Amino acid sequence: MESQIWTVGVDTHKAGHSAALVDGLGGVEGVLDVEANRRGYGQLLGWARGRAGERRWVVEGTGSYGAGLASYLNQQGEVVYEGDRPLRRKRDGSGKSDQLDAIKVAREALAREHHALPRQRGRREAIRVLMTTRQSAISASVHGLNQLYALVVTAPEPLHERLIPLRGERLIGACLRLQPRGEVETMVTASAMRQLARRLRALQAEAAEYEKQLARQVAALAPNLLAEPGVGPISAAQLLVSWSHAGRIRDENAFAAMAGVAPIQASSGKVVRHRLSRFGDRQLNRALHTVALSRSQNHLETKAYIARRTAEGKSTREIRRCIKRYLSRRFFRLLQRLDNP
Secondary structure, X not given: OOOOOEXXXXXXXXXXXEEEEEOOOOOEEEEEEEEOOHHHHHHHHHHHHHHOOOEEEEEEOOOOOOHHHHHHHHHOOOOEEEEOOOOOOOOXXXXXXXXXXXXXXXXXXXXXXXXXXXXXXXXXXXHHHHHHHHHHHHHHHHHHHHHHHHHHHHOOHHHHHHHOOOOHHHHHHHHHOOOOOOOHHHHXXXXXXXXXXXXXXXXXXXXXXXXXXXXXXXXHHOHHHHOOOOOOHHHHHHHHHHHOOOOOOOOHHHHHHHHOOOOEEOOEOOEOOEEOOOOOOHHHHHHHHHHHHHHHHHOHHHHHHHHHHHHOOOOHHHHHHHHHHHHHHHHHHHHHXXXXX
């Protein structure tokens, strides 16, 4: 008789984690609440080892509150999978608690055929941090530029007439050269515009520095990605962050599904066609879309493919779906050849 594999489901939070140990049929052996620190992780691991022989961990939120626990368990040689966020409980008066959520995490894992491994840390995590901070700087820059446009629209007439035709870098440069003088309204508005322009330049410089660091990290880890037509440092970095490491995603079909580029049947009557999925990792989908657009404009083989499929009667959307599916397959195979970051 095969030995039983126990499942430890963990519902994670900022200050503490709740765990539930269930058997192969979903029966609850025990529950435990611990603090979200190394002392609590050790307490949780000792509790599980004392109650279960062969076991696996299913940790919810391995990319956020559960990152520390997942990393600790991996270091201790435990088998750790990425858990789904528990489905919202209906308001039927049955109540809710973190321990009940932990039980749900474990039981839902029993029903799954395939389990995802947590994303790897190390260089991959460094790239993710750079991606996140760069995006934050870009978002703040866009917000600041919109604010600058709004100030120009309502500015006193001498400033309004001078600045209203300008956009983007030209507007920022003109605002940097403003000399606050004149009536109080004009002087204060010009001063605010100049300060906002300085902030925008600082954000642009910050984003450019993050991009340089990303280029260095990606070049050291995956130069073969950067050698691909249409792939820049940002797209390559997103591919690496989403893929993480060999073994996390079981095959190219799963990678395509995760990217939201797996074809979905959309046939009706005599029309046989497929469409793109609207689910999956949207940032990864965006990276593939960016590469597909670049190749459509600059890559001779892709342009020839588009011309051939257009002659066959395919729409632009259908052709782009095929290109993105091909790219996901191509990039997955390239990523699988990398050493673990």
